[in-house]
Amino acid sequence: MKREILYFAWLRERVGLPRETVDTEARTVAELVAELVAREDRYALAFSDPSTLRVALDQELGEFATPLGDTREIAFFPPMTGG
Amino acid sequence: MMIRVQNAPFDFGQECNAFAQAQGNIGAIVSFCGIVRNNDTGTLHRMEIEHYPGMTERALDKIAQQARARWSLSDCMIIHRYGTLAPEELIMMVATASAHRASAFAAADFLMDYLKSRAPFWKKEITEQGAEWVAAKDSDEDALSRW
Structure with a gap:
């Protein structure tokens, strides 16, 4: 299934692009991360410590164990620093 | 309820007055x-604020709904x-209106705590010496447990 992946802040800088479309069989966020990490070193570096990252599924915060289901847009980013 | 995510500067006084005038009793x-x-050394050139268009508005709306x-x-x-801001520029504001001050203070405090760690903004x-992303503080996350 084709899904849109977005990266923000230092994660975007490490991956080297703000968004991309991936064709993936991953069933959960964690499986998607494993697929990305296996692709290239820059992903492995960016996702080297997933505990420092947050994920949003169709613009709602989720967890790495969250099933992807029909989610079209998955965003990865460091903890937010608003305000 | 007004929520604005914008690059342009805003006038804090004007916004407060307009908000006050729009209220009833x-x-x-x-x-x-x-x-x-x-x-502390006065060497900040600028701050760059990145955000997640779409999710930002949804997150702010949700936080405001929770307060209400x-x-x-x-x-x-x-x-x-969002965008590039110089030192001393205004980043953001919240305002709350209520019959009594306790609710208005508490709701403003709540809005700020949630904005810090639940609204998708990132500061650089x-x-x-170079560029550095501002790290989230554990105390920001801990602040949410107050509510």
Whole structure:
């Protein structure tokens, strides 16, 4: 299934692009991360410590164990620093 | 309830006055404004604020709805900027209106705590030494447990 992946802040800088479309069989966020990490070193570096990252599924915060289901847009980013 | 995510500067006084004038029979307005603070050595050139268009508006709306569900507010507003800001520029503001001050203060405090770690903004500080992403503080996350 084709899904849109977005990266923000230092994660975007490490991956080297703000968004991309991936064709993936991953069933959960964690499986998607494993697929990305296996692709290239820059992903492995960016996702080297997933505990420092947050994920949003169709613009709602989720967890790495969250099933992807029909989610079209998955965003990865460091903890937010608003305000 | 007004929520604005914008690059453009805003006038804190004008926004507060417009918010106050739009209210009916209330007894209290609390406002808060966040400012780009220079570092201790005064070497901050600028701050770059990145956000997640779409999710940002949804997250701010959700936070404001939660505040309104929890306290008896007649209204609240949030403005948050993104893009490149110089030291001393205004980053964001919240205002709450209520019959009594306790609700207005508490709701404004709640809005700020949630904005810090649940609204998808990321700050980068550019100094003479280079650029560095601002790290989230554990205390920001811990602050949510107050509510």
